[in-house]
Structure formats: structure tokens, C-alpha cells
Amino acid sequence: MSDVPLLLIDLDNTLVDRDAAFRAAVADFLARxxxxxxxxxxxxxxxAGGYAARQDVAAALAGRYGDAVPPGAVRTLLDTGAADRVVLAPSSRAALADARACGWTCVVVTNGRTVQQETKIRRTGLDLLLDGWVVSESVGHKKPEPEIFRAAARAVGTTLSGAWVVGDSxxxxxxxxxxxxxRSVWVANGRVWQGSSCRPTHVTDDVAAAIHHVVLAGSR
Incomplete structure (x- = not known):
């Protein structure tokens, strides 16, 4: 394996605004x-920002609405609602292109179900901007488990030596x-860091600034 600059990037609420897409999907579901x-x-x-178990969300929705919604409507909402609405900001697209132009290997590392997460990646065109991606369901490990990060490095034929992690969680x-x-960059999305067991190497307000920081730091 070769050691190349490796940038591991979260998907939901980092590269794409998953919460905004989910809210739009729910609003449409309610109106429909x-x-x-x-x-x-x-x-x-x-x-809970996508962190609640899917079966728990489905049970809550089904319990609240019962026969008021057709069979399968809740499943459709949870399977494709957010995935069909996510967008990639132009600034994020440009930052990824810049990173790769500077020699960085960019890999998405995301928790979630494979079909749903890969739908987001392809719908936004991230599949053309990334060197690869790993989804927790596919590799059998979830962040923060070390194995999923190691799987990401293996997926692109390199190691974690010198890698950076960018994410909102x-x-x-x-x-x-x-x-x-x-090393890591926390994408704050307007929040204040409150962790106590560890701290990120750097904090930014958005993913484009995070990627640019990593590229700049790597050039020093």
C-alpha cells in the first residue's frame, strides 16, 4: 500500500445537509x-438528526398516524425521503475538486444503510468527485469504531498514516x-464544542472551509 494524503469525510450534515432534506421530506409527507x-x-x-434507530422512528410515526397514512408510506419516507432531496453546495464541490487537484485522496466514511447512502452520493454527483466511500452497513462497523476508518483506507489502497478526518459529529x-x-476538523454548523474527552485539531463553520484547512495544512 502507498502512503498518499488521505482525507476522510463524513456525509450527512457535513458534505450534505441531511437534516434539511429530511425536514423537507417530512413536510411533504404531512401535506400529502x-x-x-x-x-x-x-x-x-x-x-434526532438521523441518529435515532430507523425502526424506532418508523414505530413512532406508525403509532402516531396509524390508518391515516397508506401502508408503506412511512417506509417510503424513511427510505427515500431525505436521499431524494439532498444537494451538494457549489462551495463543497469546488473544495473537493481543489483537494484532489492538490493530490489528496478523498473518501467518504458514513454510518447508515448502503442503498440510502449511495443514493445520496450518486444523486449529488459525489461519486464523480470522490476516490471512494465506505458505508457502515457494508463493512459491518460504525463510526467511531477504528475498523471503518481502516476499511476506508484499504478501499483506496493506502493507510491511515497522515490522514485527516472531517465531520460534524x-x-x-x-x-x-x-x-x-x-488529525481532525469539526464542522460546527453553528454549534459550540462541548466535548470533554477529546478535542478536534481544528474547527470550522462549514465543510468547504474544513477541506481548505486540511489542504493548506498538508502543504506546510
Whole structure:
């Protein structure tokens, strides 16, 4: 294996705004089935930014609406609702292109179901901007487990030596990087860092700034 500059990037709420896509999907679901628009806040809380177990979210929705929605409607919402609505910001697209032009190997490392996550990657055109990706369902390990980061390096024929991790989750991304001794950038998305067991190497407000920081740091 060759040691090349490796940039491991989270997908949901880092490269793409998964929460915004989910909210849009739920709003459409509520309108389509003549359900209260005010339930958007409830459904968003149940979803917990995508970290709630899918079966728990499905059970909550089914329990709340019962026969008010057709069979399969909840499953369709959870399977394709957000995946069909995610977008890649032009600034993020440009940052990835710049990183690869500077010699970085860019790999998405994401928790989730393979079909759903790969739908997001292909729908946004990330498949043309990345050197590879790994999804927790496919590799049998979830962030922050070290194995998923190692699987990402193997997927592109390199090692984790000198790698950076970029992500929005203190527990999944930053703690995962810390456990492996990797440098990291936390994408704050307007939040304040409150972790106590470890700290990111750097903090930025958005993923484009995070990628640019890594590229600049790597050139020093």
C-alpha cells in the first residue's frame, strides 16, 4: 500500500445537509396525507438528526398516524425521503475538486444503510468527485469504531498514516479520529464544542472551509 494524503469525510450534515432534506421530506409527507403541519417539529425531534434507530422512528410515526397514512408510506419516507432531496453546495464541490487537484485522496466514511447512502452520493454527483466511500452497513462497523476508518483506507489502497478526518459529529467523527491518533476538523454548523474527552485539531463553520484547512495544512 502507498502512503498518499488521505482525507476522510463524513456525509450527512457535513458534505450534505441531511437534516434539511429530511425536514423537507417530512413536510411533504404531512401535506400529502393531510396531517398537521405543526408535527414537523415532533418528527424532527424523533429523528434526532438521523441518529435515532430507523425502526424506532418508523414505530413512532406508525403509532402516531396509524390508518391515516397508506401502508408503506412511512417506509417510503424513511427510505427515500431525505436521499431524494439532498444537494451538494457549489462551495463543497469546488473544495473537493481543489483537494484532489492538490493530490489528496478523498473518501467518504458514513454510518447508515448502503442503498440510502449511495443514493445520496450518486444523486449529488459525489461519486464523480470522490476516490471512494465506505458505508457502515457494508463493512459491518460504525463510526467511531477504528475498523471503518481502516476499511476506508484499504478501499483506496493506502493507510491511515497522515490522514485527516472531517465531520460534524463529536462522538462519531472526532472521537473516532482521536482514538486512531488522526488529525481532525469539526464542522460546527453553528454549534459550540462541548466535548470533554477529546478535542478536534481544528474547527470550522462549514465543510468547504474544513477541506481548505486540511489542504493548506498538508502543504506546510
Amino acid at each position: 396525507h393531510d396531517l398537521p403541519a405543526a408535527d414537523l417539529a415532533w418528527a424532527t425531534a424523533v429523528d 463529536p462522538a462519531a467523527d472526532i472521537a473516532g479520529a482521536h482514538a486512531l491518533g488522526l
